[in-house]
Amino acid sequence: MSEKPPDFTKPYSTVDLVIFTVRDDALSVLLVQRANAPDEPYPLRWALPGGYIDVDRDFDLLDCAKRKLKEKTSLVSPYLEQLGSFGDRERDPRGWSITQVYFALVPSSEIRLQAGANAIDARWFEIGSGETKVRERLAFDHERILTAAIERLRSKVEYTSLPAYLLPEEFTLSELQHIFEIVLARRLDKSGFRTRVLDAGLITKVPRVRRATNRPAQLYRLKDRSAPLVFPRTLGAKN
Amino acid sequence: MSEKPPDFTKPYSTVDLVIFTVRDDALSVLLVQRANAPDEPYPLRWALPGGYIDVDRDFDLLDCAKRKLKEKTSLVSPYLEQLGSFGDRERDPRGWSITQVYFALVPSSEIRLQAGANAIDARWFEIGSGETKVRERLAFDHERILTAAIERLRSKVEYTSLPAYLLPEEFTLSELQHIFEIVLARRLDKSGFRTRVLDAGLITKVPRVRRATNRPAQLYRLKDRSAPLVFPRTLGAKN
């Protein structure tokens, strides 16, 4: 039962990102296409954005995730949370590897996609409701990771106000409800939704309204955009 | 924006365990004392059990965690869940390192402690309610990890039946309630507790009773001991 010394074989360590947004009324995830190089595994396959930890530039894991997020989306401070890590002997043909997975929620406006170093293209893919979440076979074990991320997102939406991070800074209650409905894939009752969200005290009015061809709607914003998460009560109504 | 090649400097990768039990009516955590060797960081400090991933023996992260758990407690299949990973440049003086942390719930009976390779002693430490969770300064960033683990445990207890894994396979409802109260550090209403737990359908009667100097108590067991987790409704009563 001897410990391996620290300079024994180390696993590869990467950080990958599951970046969600809602566009065209559909939950979508950002994928990048891998380069077509002979020494790169899974050439031309679509994959979650990410890459190796740079021990010289990154101070910690979150730093590394933020850096990669910025490289892909040029966003600086969206919602970012650790999903978990996935590591085994077979997921990468180059050897024992571990990926630290973070998931991010970003507003679909405010985004300019950029292809990264190892990626020749970057695109949004809609999340389907079936067993296979995306109409592509992904590289590595990324399908499993994506599935886990979706599950986490859906379950957290039941008791937090996470979807607010999918909207621009200011939004109306109707817009917020709409985005909840998209993520949860079911209708919600208007009255119940409003009281739950407002009673929870997570959002505050801003002294402005959104005008259209009807009654103007009060604008709100998150009370504390940096706060990791929060919890109204249970949610539930099916309308 | 060039990617580092895979054989560039890798962080060290370890797996650490936060092993909880309840003994003498107190939530406790298993710590090991680090060896007093000149080249080892934090000599004689208490730390979470764990160690380097062995890329030859461990197939995946969970495997590695199970192996280490077995080495320390000789338990094979208790509740084991990934807590998260902690990685940065400073947490280990030997260099950039990442630890994959798992947390386990074990019944306090059924345990024979064993000191591991790098550990000269292993002991249970009671979790206090104050800011500092344990009356010891721990090695590395293990205090932060322990705090996160306790937080996770307490929050999950509010909506799952996790504490059942702290009991032997068969238990009475009173025993289950008692252990909930210890973990949550508050009293619960008997009637409400029973209906919640039973309605959730997580446990089943076994055709036996526990006898004492009073009315015998029905024995129960978890319906599916391998099921990752489960959720009654919200919990809450303060009695």
Add this chain to the structure above:
DNA sequence: CCAATAGTGTCTGTTAGACAATATACA
């Protein structure tokens, strides 16, 4: 029959969920 704990029943304030009514803008 007493002590001790197991197990069940009752009452009440709160709330989720469904639904309806009213409000306010532009055209």
Add this chain to the structure above:
DNA sequence: TGTATATTGTCTAACAGACACTATTGG
């Protein structure tokens, strides 16, 4: 005035929480 959406109100069934009562054993 009409249309469209915002916002608020009402009613009801379900439920959590508090508390009390009954049940069953050993001594």
